[in-house]
Amino acid sequence: EDKVVQSPLSLVVHEGDTVTLNCSYEVTNFRSLLWYKQEKKAPTFLFMLTSSGIEKKSGRLSSILDKKELFSILNITATQTGDSAVYLCAVRDNAGNMLTFGGGTRLMVKP
Amino acid sequence: DAGITQSPRHKVTETGTPVTLRCHQTENHRYMYWYRQDPGHGLRLIHYSYGVKDTDKGEVSDGYSVSRSKTEDFLLTLESATSSQTSVYFCATNGDGTGELFFGEGSRLTVL
Numbered sequence: 200e201d202k203v204v205q206s207p208l209s210l211v212v213h214e215g216d217t218v219t220l221n222c223s224y225e226v227t228n229f230r231s232l233l234w235y236k237q238e239k240k241a242p243t244f245l246f247m248l249t250s251s252g253i254e255k256k257s258g259r260l261s262s263i264l265d266k267k268e269l270f271s272i273l274n275i276t277a278t279q280t281g282d283s284a285v286y287l288c289a290v291r292d293n294a295g296n297m298l299t300f301g302g303g304t305r306l307m308v309k310p
Numbered sequence: 311d312a313g314i315t316q317s318p319r320h321k322v323t324e325t326g327t328p329v330t331l332r333c334h335q336t337e338n339h340r341y342m343y344w345y346r347q348d349p350g351h352g353l354r355l356i357h358y359s360y361g362v363k364d365t366d367k368g369e370v371s372d373g374y375s376v377s378r379s380k381t382e383d384f385l386l387t388l389e390s391a392t393s394s395q396t397s398v399y400f401c402a403t404n405g406d407g408t409g410e411l412f413f414g415e416g417s418r419l420t421v422l
Contacts, residue, residue: 231408233410233411240416241413242353242400242413244410244411247409247410287352287353289353296358296404296408297355297368298353298411300345
């Protein structure tokens with residue numbers, strides 16, 4: 200059974216801070232790891248990672264995967280109040296077409 | 311956006327009553343999924359479909375059934391709702407099973 204664990208569970212920072220969110224996983228035949236941002240409603244896609252060591256970047260957000268140590272991190276620099284959300288990590292294995300999600304990290308950015 | 315519409319968006323029902331949630335998509339995606347989201351558990355897969363009339367169970371399928379008679383519609387049925395099925399239900403779709411999932415806005419179900 201695939202397993203995804205995210206840490207920390209929650210985090211409170213002030214605007215301008217840099218944060219690092221962690222995602223560790225156990226999957227039999229790894230295919231990809233995805234990050235989502237969830238505000239009040241539907242999760243929205245951020246990144247998909249398939250190869251170790253290659254950083255994906257979008258504005259102030261970046262993510263990297265380590266397939267040897269089985270984890271990924273999501274970095275957010277110069278945080279803004281609009282970054283307040285739950286960040287979800289998910290993995291897909293080669294056996295199926297499903298995503299297994301972690302419990303999420305709730306980020307609150309204070310002005 | 312993948313044009314995913316869930317209905318109803320909010321429902322309050324009583325224990326023992328049947329409930330059907332509908333997911334409608336306009337992108338002709340092959341794969342459709344039903345997840346439930348509860349505090350501390352993230353998103354957990356209930357059932358998914360990989361084509362018309364082709365469905366399979368997820369990790370929390372007990373008490374739920376699904377049907378897909380058309381590409382665009384995926385129905386989730388609770389035959390006899392229980393309080394433990396109070397949750398937010400998300401439908402998601404994917405074109406080829408390899409990339410990102412696109413999510414609907416969610417359906418909040420309360421079982422009293």
